[in-house]
Amino acid sequence: LFAGPVEFLKGVVAMDGLPPADRPEICFAGRSNVGKSSLINALTGRKALARASNTPGRTQEINYFTLGESHYLVDLPGYGYAEAPLKVVEKWQRLLKAYLAGRQTLRRAFVLIDARHGVKPVDDEIMKLLDGAAVTFQTVLTKADKVKVAERDKVLDQVRASLARHPAAFPEIILSSSEKGDGIATLRATVEGIA
Numbered sequence: 001l002f003a004g005p006v007e008f009l010k011g012v013v014a015m016d017g018l019p020p021a022d023r024p025e026i027c028f029a030g031r032s033n034v035g036k037s038s039l040i041n042a043l044t045g046r047k048a049l050a051r052a053s054n055t056p057g058r059t060q061e062i063n064y065f066t067l068g069e070s071h072y073l074v075d076l077p078g079y080g081y082a083e084a085p086l087k088v089v090e091k092w093q094r095l096l097k098a099y100l101a102g103r104q105t106l107r108r109a110f111v112l113i114d115a116r117h118g119v120k121p122v123d124d125e126i127m128k129l130l131d132g133a134a135v136t137f138q139t140v141l142t143k144a145d146k147v148k149v150a151e152r153d154k155v156l157d158q159v160r161a162s163l164a165r166h167p168a169a170f171p172e173i174i175l176s177s178s179e180k181g182d183g184i185a186t187l188r189a190t191v192e193g194i195a
């Protein structure tokens with residue numbers, strides 16, 4: 001998949017703007033600022049394919065990228081706190097949930113969790129929504145470069161305990177650092193394995 005063209009296709013602001021559901025897609029979900037866009041850049045080896053920034057609420061549309069000839073890769077707006085007007089944030093959150101629960105061709109969601117913070121109630125809520133929609137999701141612990149091993153292991157235990165409560169959760173957790181490159185090859189192989 002990654003050998004094929006990876007290009008920005010479009011930014012979507014409403015469900016009726018989604019591209020035709022004619023191929024499988026994978027998406028990256030997670031709290032604002034968790035590192036979704038950075039991970040997409042690391043994964044595709046493209047520095048500025050998806051726009052990343054220090055401001056929570058950077059990604060404000062559902063951004064579609066082609067992944068080879070056969071798949072789509074989707075960067076989502078974050079959930080939880082964002083530096084944007086409440087009305088605007090509420091609109092993305094509705095869109096995000098409608099997308100996660102209603103996109104027929106969504107093959108797997110990657111739910112990103114900050115390796116320093118673990119699963120928060122808002123993550124749990126999204127995981128429940130995915131359970132309800134029967135969308136298999138896989139957890140990626142991001143910013144692994146920012147935590148010490150002992151702290152990371154504690155967070156891993158907390159995440160494992162949370163995942164055990166979610167029938168749609170894929171048990172394997174991927175540890176990643178978009179900064180240092182940890183876990184990127186594993187994640188790429190995982191994505192390649194989703195047909």
Ligand code: GTP
Nearest residue numbers: 032033034035036037038052053057058059078178
């Ligand atoms: P929103 O679009 O606002 O929801 O954020 P996002 O989840 O797309 O996060 P983004 O990729 O924009 O990254 C947020 C910040 O975290 C940026 O300043 C990134 O440089 C930083 N960041 C992302 N991944 C990593 C990582 O693996 N390690 C470190 N140290 N910083 C990271």
Ligand code: MG
Nearest residue numbers: 036037058059
């Ligand atoms: Mg983003």
